[in-house]
Amino acid sequence: MNFSSKLLENAVNEVSQLPGIGKRTALRLVLHLLKQPTLQTHQLATALTNLVDDIKLCKKCHNISDVEICEICANPRRNDEIICIVEDVRDVMAIENTSQFKGLYHVLGGKISPIEGIGPQNLTIDSLIDKVRKGDVKEVIFALSSTIEGDTTNFYIFKQLEKYTIKTSTIARGIAVGDELEYADEITLGRSIVNRIPFENSL
Amino acid sequence: MNFSSKLLENAVNEVSQLPGIGKRTALRLVLHLLKQPTLQTHQLATALTNLVDDIKLCKKCHNISDVEICEICANPRRNDEIICIVEDVRDVMAIENTSQFKGLYHVLGGKISPIEGIGPQNLTIDSLIDKVRKGDVKEVIFALSSTIEGDTTNFYIFKQLEKYTIKTSTIARGIAVGDELEYADEITLGRSIVNRIPFENSL
Numbered sequence: 363m364n365f366s367s368k369l370l371e372n373a374v375n376e377v378s379q380l381p382g383i384g385k386r387t388a389l390r391l392v393l394h395l396l397k398q399p400t401l402q403t404h405q406l407a408t409a410l411t412n413l414v415d416d417i418k419l420c421k422k423c424h425n426i427s428d429v430e431i432c433e434i435c436a437n438p439r440r441n442d443e444i445i446c447i448v449e450d451v452r453d454v455m456a457i458e459n460t461s462q463f464k465g466l467y468h469v470l471g472g473k474i475s476p477i478e479g480i481g482p483q484n485l486t487i488d489s490l491i492d493k494v495r496k497g498d499v500k501e502v503i504f505a506l507s508s509t510i511e512g513d514t515t516n517f518y519i520f521k522q523l524e525k526y527t528i529k530t531s532t533i534a535r536g537i538a539v540g541d542e543l544e545y546a547d548e549i550t551l552g553r554s555i556v557n558r559i560p561f562e563n564s565l
Numbered sequence: 566m567n568f569s570s571k572l573l574e575n576a577v578n579e580v581s582q583l584p585g586i587g588k589r590t591a592l593r594l595v596l597h598l599l600k601q602p603t604l605q606t607h608q609l610a611t612a613l614t615n616l617v618d619d620i621k622l623c624k625k626c627h628n629i630s631d632v633e634i635c636e637i638c639a640n641p642r643r644n645d646e647i648i649c650i651v652e653d654v655r656d657v658m659a660i661e662n663t664s665q666f667k668g669l670y671h672v673l674g675g676k677i678s679p680i681e682g683i684g685p686q687n688l689t690i691d692s693l694i695d696k697v698r699k700g701d702v703k704e705v706i707f708a709l710s711s712t713i714e715g716d717t718t719n720f721y722i723f724k725q726l727e728k729y730t731i732k733t734s735t736i737a738r739g740i741a742v743g744d745e746l747e748y749a750d751e752i753t754l755g756r757s758i759v760n761r762i763p764f765e766n767s768l
Contacts, residue, residue, distance in 0.1 A: 364661045366623075366654060367631045369616045376612040379605065380594050389655065391583050395617060396629070402582065403617040407610035409579040413572045414598060414606040420569075426599070428570045451569060452592065458567045 363389070424469040424486045426451045434458075434466060441465045443500040447490065447519065449473055449507065457505065465503070468493070473511040474518055482518055490519065494526050501529040508535055534559075566592070627672040627689045629654045637661075637669060644668045646703040650693065650722065652676055652710065660708065668706070671696070676714040677721055685721055693722065697729050707735040737762075 363385060365371035370392065378388035395403045419425070420432035427433070434440060434454075444465030448454055454467050470485045493499055502523060506512035520530060536554035537546050546554075566588060568574035573595065581591035598606045622628070623635035630636070637643060637657075647668030651657055657670050673688045696702055705726060709715035723733060739757035740749050749757075 364658050366635055366637070366657060367620065367629050369612075369620055369631055370629055370654075373612040373616040376609040379609070381597050382590075383594075387585075391586075392613075392616065393654065394584050395613065396620065400617045403613050406579040406582070407614045409572075409576040410595075410598065410606050411610045413576040413595065414603045417570065417572055417599065426570050426573055428572055432569055434569070451573075451596065454569065455567050 419469075423467045424471060424489070425454055425467060439464075442498060444503065445490070445493065445499050445501070446503040446505050448505050449512075453505065465501075470506075470515070473506060473509075474515045475511045485515070487519060487522065491522055494523060494528060499528055501531065504530065504532040622672075626670045627674060627692070628657055628670060642667075645701060647706065648693070648696065648702050648704070649706040649708050651708050652715075656708065668704075673709075673718065676709060676712075677718045678714045688718070690722060690725065694725055697726060697731060702731055704732040704734065707733065711738055 363371075363374075365374070373392045374385060374388045377383060377391055378385050380388075383391070395406075416428070418427050418430060420427040420435055421430050422435040423432060425432045425434065429436075441464050445468050446457065446463060446465055447468050447470060448457065449470055449472060451469060454469060457463050457467075468486065468490050470487070470490075472480050472485055474480060474482055474485065490502075494502070502519075504516045504519070506515055516532065523530060534557065535550060536557070537543065537550065543551065566574075566577075568577070576595045577588060577591045580586060580594055581588050583591075586594070598609075619631070621630050621633060623630040623638055624633050625638040626635060628635045628637065632639075644667050648671050649660065649666060649668055650671050650673060651660065652673055652675060654672060657672060660666050660670075671689065671693050673690065673693075675683050675688055677683060677685055677688070693705075697705070705722075707719045707722070709718055719735065726733060737760065738753060739760065740746065740753065746754065
């Protein structure tokens, strides 16, 4: 691209570093900002700068937080004997939206993925084992994505936890509510039959 | 969405103001920035702030520029007797990429569009008429998009220029190079027959 302005070129280059945003989209976004009041761009820039400068990770669950101990961990009405292991803050948000879980979380910060160079030492697994070793935890729920990396991570953590006498469980895999059986893949359908539940529990 | 952090919520809200970016995409982008070195976000924020604070519009052609008179208008080797009317800076970039045009541009800043509340007074039409009135311009080329708004704007400007003895032309509409005839729409195909050119000119 042939830019008529260095400032424009610079802004487009920076915006196009974001994932999924190419040069053309970046140009469209930047030109949009130029048409808006300057204040909007200042607010955007300040919000991003403040975020990366001041954000903290909760010392207990490693979730993104403004304070040392996040709202969820600090809430005395939540059950600290049940820990739900998730990949990142988006999963915490998704589960919180269901209002079905009253325990605490443990945010791993990713999945074991040799292809992306992420090993167990890059995740917060040690801190999870520490928590369990201290003896307050009664149940650990695995809630990672159902992918090869997710299953590998689950299994790795499961092996580390084996020597402690705690309950481990995993979120149910099965047919999504509202889905037609004929379109379900066979692995999911197979698992949903093997792991069937008493009918009265589904009411 | 249930955010665990005000800083995160604020950043997501600001990013989701951008056109075509919803809350989920904004969250994905912001979490990506959090995983990168802080420097990247600072550079992004600075580039955007510098852009909106310091950008200028060229006094002659209204193109985006770092200086008062843009590179193209300041170039003595360009023919200032031919003016190509375009909608915005992206069109200037597109035409410059072809290396086929050696005249100057006039950036309107949009098209007449009653539905979006854009009238002739919101565009740089007066400044174009001024240029023509001064008598240096010999030809005006209309290069707006081929839409109702584009055609309306072309016609409005054409009417304003009628009293001056200058040549007016419009970029050719026709079958794109590499396109199959059978997939061309009938209006384009019809125009390409009516406005056929001597074969030797196409060589």
